[in-house]
Each structure stands twice: as C-alpha cells, then as structure tokens.
Amino acid sequence: MSIKLNSKIPAGPLDDKWTRYRQEMKLVNPANKRKFDVIVVGTGLAGASAAATFGELGYNVKAFCFQDSPRRAHSIAAQGGINAAKNYRNDGDSVYRLFYDTIKGGDFRSREANVYRLAEVSVHIIDQCVAQGVPFAREYGGLLDNRSFGGAQVSRTFYARGQTGQQLLLGAYQALERQIHLGSVKMYPRTEMLDIVLIDGQAKGIIARDLVTGKIEAHSANAVVLATGGYGNVFFLSTNAKGCNVTATYRAFKKGALFANPCYTQIHPTCIPVSGDHQSKLTLMSESLRNDGRVWVPKKLGDNRHPGQIPDDARDYYLERKYPSYGNLAPRDIASRAAKQVCDEGRGVGPGGRGVYLDFSDAINRFGKHKIEERYGNLFEMYERITGENAYEQPMRIYPAVHYTMGGLWVDYELMSNIPGLFVIGEANFSDHGANRLGASALMQGLADGYFVLPQTIAGYFAGQKNGRYPNDHPEFRKAEEEARSRINKLLSIKGKRTVADFHRELGKLMWDDVGMARTEASLKQALKRIPEIRHEFWENVNVPGSASELNTALEYAGRVADFLEFAQLLAYDALEREESCGGHFREEYQTEDGEALRNDEKFSYVAAWEFKGVDQFPELTKEPLVYEEVRMTQRSYK
Amino acid sequence: MNLTLRIWRQKNANTPGEFVTYEAKDVSPDMSFLEMLDVVNEELMRRGEEPIAFDNDCREGICGMCSLMINGVPHGPLPQTATCQLHMRVYKDGDAITIEPWRAAPFPVIKDLIVDRSAFDRIIQSGGYVSVSTGGAPDGNTLPIPKDDADRAFDAAACIGCGACVAACKNASAVLFTSAKISHLALMPQGKVEQDRRVLKMVAQMDEEGFGACTNIGSCEAACPKGITLDNIARMNRLYLKASVKSGLE
Known part of the structure; x- marks a missing residue:
C-alpha cells in the first residue's frame, strides 16, 4: 500500500502563504510549553539554532551531538557566505528574485512554497545574527558588506572573511549555551543516536549511545527533530568531516520515514586531488579561484613533462574550448564532468592521473603576483600546506569532490516527515534546493529552518497532540534498546580480517566510479549488484576490536559504515529510476548534443520519496508532483 | 620514510597511562599527521589490537576537535597550523615523535589522546553570548559598526576552542580562550550591554574549573x-578591573 503524501502547502498566493499560515496556525499556551519535551539530534546550524529557539520559547529540550561540543559541527567549515534578500546594494534584489534564482538553480526540482518561504525568512536571519554579535564583514561606513557569489547577478551574500560558517555556527552555539545555562536545554555531547522509537506510529524518542561509557539509553519526548546533516561520506572521500554520517536519517527511513531524492549529490569542481591510498578526506578550495585561473590538461596522452615545460600549443584549455562564452567559469556540474572526462581519456595530471591544472600564470603576468596574492593568498597558502607545492610558480592541481547532498528525508511544509512527530531540518531534509544547491544557500536554509520555521510549525503539532510522552521504559523503548545492543554485539563478535575503513573505502570507490559524477544504467546496475556483496562480506569479515562498554572509535565507525552499506543501494535505486539529468544527477544517456543535462519535465517533475521495504528489497516509490504556479520551467545554457 | 612513535596509551580516566612505542613504516610525505595515525591504526586493527583513540572531525583546521601534543608542542612544529593540517613532509626518515594528550587538570584524559574539554563549554555558558532571543532583532544595518572594530572582533572570534593555549601554558591557564570571547563581544556594540556581567562571570567560571592564573609568558x-x-x-x-570596581566586589 503506497503512502499518501500531503505536503500541507497553504492555500493562497505564493507571497502570502507563510504569513497566512502563521496567522492561522494553532499555538501552545506559554504555561503549557514546559510540558512538551523535544529531542534535537545534531547541533550544526540547523540543530543548534532550533534547540536554542525551542529553549527560548519555553519547551524542554534535549540536544545530542556525537562531537565533544556542539561548536564542532561541520557547518563550521562553510567558507563563502550566506544569502539574504536584503537588497542593501540597491541592485534589484528582492525576495522574489532570491526565490526564483533558488528554484532555477535547483533545476526546477524543488517546491515553490518552501523556497519562497526560505527567501522571505532570509532577511530575518541576518538581523538575528547581527544582534547576536556575529562579526560580519563591514564597509568603512559601518554598514554590512555584501558580495556576489556563485554567478548570481546581484550582491546578496553576507560573509565573515572566509569563515562565515564558523561565525554563524558560533552564534547559534552561544545561543544554545545560554539556554543550557538557563536550564531549558540539556546537552548530550559525545552521544550518538542509534535508533528512533515510534509508539502508535508517532515519533516518541530515540535510543542513544554515550560514546564515552558505551551506555545505551532511551530518551523519551513529545517530538524528535533530526538535524543530522548530509550523506556525502557514502562516497568515502568527500569534503565532509570524518564523522558525518547517514545513520540518524537512515534509521528513521528503516522505521518508515520516506527518503526523498537521494540521487541529488553536489560535486564541487575545485578540490585538492587525492594524493594516495592514505587519503582520508578532501579539501575544498573556494570556487572564486576560477575567476583568474585557467583550467587545462596536456593535449597528448602520456605527456609527463613538468607543466612549465609544456608549451601553450600542447595544452588543452578544455573549458575555454568547449564553452567559449563561460569558459573557466562554467557551472559546478559542467566543470566537474569535463574534468572527469579528460581524466577518463588518460590526460589527467598528478599522482594517479586524477587531476587537472588550474593555472594562474597568465593572471600573474597580467595583474602582478601581489594582486593574486591579495585575492587568494590564504588559498594558495592552504594549497601549499597540503600539497607542498607553490602555486605562484607552478599550476595548482584540482579535481572534483562530493560536497553537499540535496536529497534527504521527505518533509511537508511544516518540516515534518510522514511520521507524525518526526521533524527534519537543514541538510538532512530534502526540501529547498531541488536537484542542485546554489552557493551560500546551505547556511541560509539551516538557520531558516532552525530559527524561524520549525519553532513556529512545531506548535501546531503539539497543540493537536492527544498522546503525550511515554516513560522511557515503555516496551517499544526496551525493544529498540535491545535491537541496538544486539547489533553492536554482532559487530564486535564477527572478528574478521578486514578493517571498517577497508570496507568504507571499497564502497566509496564503487560509488564514485559508478554512482558519481556521471551515471549510466549499466554502471548503476553494476553498483546495485556490488553493494550487497560488499555488505555481506562486511557482516562476515569485518574486524571491530575493543568492547561495547567503553570509548571505542572503531565501533562507532563500524555502525556508521554498516548504514552507508545499505543506504548506498537506495541512492543507486533512485539514480536508476530517474531517467533524466538534472542538477546534481547526471545520466549519460540523457544529455543534449553539447553535453548539457537534459531534463524530462513531462515524466520526472516530481519528488521521488522512497519507502523502506526490507534490506535488499526494492523500496517503494511515492511521487509528489511538483506544481509550478509562479515560475516557468526553462533549460539552462552556458555555451 | 620510517618513523618511531612514542604514543600515550591510557584505557580510561581511572587507569594510569604509559608510553607505547610503535613503528610507522613507509610514511608518505603527502600524508597529514592524522592520516599517518590512521595508517598506524589500520595496522593495529589488522592485528586485532585496539586503535589509538584521538579526537578529530573536519580535518581542515576549523572545527577545533583535533589536539595532540607533538614532541612537546601543541599541534606540532608549524606555526598557526592545527594538527590535522600538519603534513608529514616536515619530518624526515628515522625521526622519533612523541605524541601526548593535552596535559591539564581541567582537561582530564578520557582515553589515550582524547581529553574532556567540556570546561570550555561551561565558560561560554557562564556568559559568552549576547542575551538576545530569536525574533524581534532590528534591521542589521540600523547599527553601524566601524570596520576596524568589526575586523578586530573577527580576529578574536576566530578562536576554534581547541585548547592548545591551555596545553601550552605552564599554569594550564585558559585566559587566551576566555579573553578571546570576551574581546570579540566587547569590541562590538551588541556585546557592550552585558560587558561587566560577562567578564566577571566568565573569569569566575574559569577559576572554578581549575584553570591556572596567567603569568604573562605568552606560550x-x-x-x-x-x-x-x-x-x-x-x-x-x-575590563575585569573596571567591572570589579564598578560592582564594588573588590
């Protein structure tokens, strides 16, 4: 029986929906808020801002993170900035324009009403963060500075040097610490959610493991919020932090929450290439480098000369050749695929041949070294720290890497999944970016969800709730606790020959080769055959040393990789089913003559929401049609 | 290159620890320091031994989770470089490297190289914020802030809370961490309102956690x-002196 999805989009004109929703929504009496317990899992931008705001409103909050402090979450690594439709530049920006850019950037695969609300709320985020003391960049007149980002035609990006994510996260972290001090939030650091608990079909708590003592505990609440980020680490190598994982959202999926659009994965073209088998993660370098760098590879196969000794006529500036009008500034997905293509031909550079040159010598000759240093000094320094090479003297080597995942748990307009009482915010949900996210929009969505959207919409759920909170020794909690415990014991008892990282690396390579930047029916089918084989071997031959009753990093990692080994299949199913190319999903069979993504709006203008039917069983697809009332769908062109 | 590692192993907070010597073979100069430890750990696990526990997450020098005292220096030999950004090309074949956890009473060892830094969170809890709740903030541009002030506030706000300052200090003082947050907020008008309360409370919390006093060494x-x-x-x-005088506490 297929699930009937209700996106709960309010009626009325697009620009009035959110206002009207708030006018009509049910509220919880201030004296009653204390009676509601909310669990927030994950304390990045979305989770920390939501937990703090719930606390301010008067709810009882329990917040969980696996790191040693909420200040560590990977939102902290975001460099570029945060978009907001303030129109401080007087350059024609508006809520509508930010909305339209986001819908178009998402390749027309996101919900109009959600995206419009995001653009509307964006302006309040900046005000809130300024009030918190976030040190945004300023002009000499003392007002907030803006820059244009990711090819936008207006300057709407607010920033704090190259560390905007850090400063916004610290703002949310401080707001959260204030609530902890006031007693409205209880924080559980170094604690990992292992499962979600449903009673009568509603989310009523979680099972979590104290990573220091190993103790498994049930936590009961009136609602559960997942703010656990994306699943980029299914590819093993990505720009995500080492700890980022899919466990929380995948566990919810196994309990009946629908997973939407898992195939939408964003690949970033300017990352530092892999240097060897020891590689543990990839480092992103700001895309702005492509403003002054020229991308090239040798024309001839096997031309192993030092780049400085390869004359200009033996170089293939392939982006300039293929996309004369956009050249080196071609969009992320196009630049990424083009790099893969030349490396597949065997013309890649550097160790392993998976890299292309990003050459600044022309820019240095034109503007002088000091100008380039002024623009990108910190990036050149970071590059040298990691590679040991001086990019003023020889070209940088870059290669694309997985960066962000647009898919996530399906949520309605209120950010609630199809499981009553289970809310999902930030990168963990699917809602706002469609098939592709624009630069400086991840921070915006995380904080919009956490500060302004969910704290309002959750009241409607509480106001209508009949059953309250259950004691945490309810049989459903006991059962879930037992399941979590036996899974851990199983992982520890296998005592095989291969390490967890060994399996993760194998899975990641398969995913990158067959389900990565360019997918085909054949590659996806091959991946779908191989993934279960790797998983079966994992459960027979993994070696997890140590015990369950202590800090055990190998055990934590094993649990996460075990979930990636199931989730990978879901991602591949979705990619196989979506017989079109759009945004972060490229199927080689579906491209224009120029190699551009070819959407099929007639057949695939829907959200693909998948329901778990058992491990190795094909999940069941429910389609949420995407209806565009306000915008007209167009095809991108960058020729 | 081949290296000899002397690494602090400690089962938990209640068990005494000791140095154990490991050989790291065929270390590539392109590895980061933590990747070198990953490789050592992989080898240990293949032998069925427990891996060396160390904190890490973003591996791009910004989350502040990684630590490590490397040959007696927090985060190792390179200036302004977190352990995760330190690469093995600074070492040469045959080098011996001693790796320890942060050593400070307020940072008790949890296991091996992992310490408990929750005292830092409690210092922030005591006042490291502007007390504004979500909603009702005035437009961001109603409050002009001189660029130099914003830049200096940013410089202080760039702290990643890793604890290297405490580990480096012979008194295990946390004043660099605490003063960075106090400065960040004091340099901006938003933070001025609660300035006196903040500095008194955060310094009191710092003392309560057992961090030592500052003797101006600068390590x-x-x-x-x-x-x-x-x-x-x-x-x-x-700010502390001013606030103390004003409040008549001292």
Missing part, C-alpha cells in the same frame, strides 16, 4: 593555531 599565543593574540588578555584584564 599560549605561540601555540594558537588561529593566531589569537595576547592583547585580548590585556583587554580582558582591563
């Missing part, structure tokens, strides 16, 4: 991976 600044400077400490002391 904290030298160890800081983000270049947080000593003038923040001077600013904190000034």
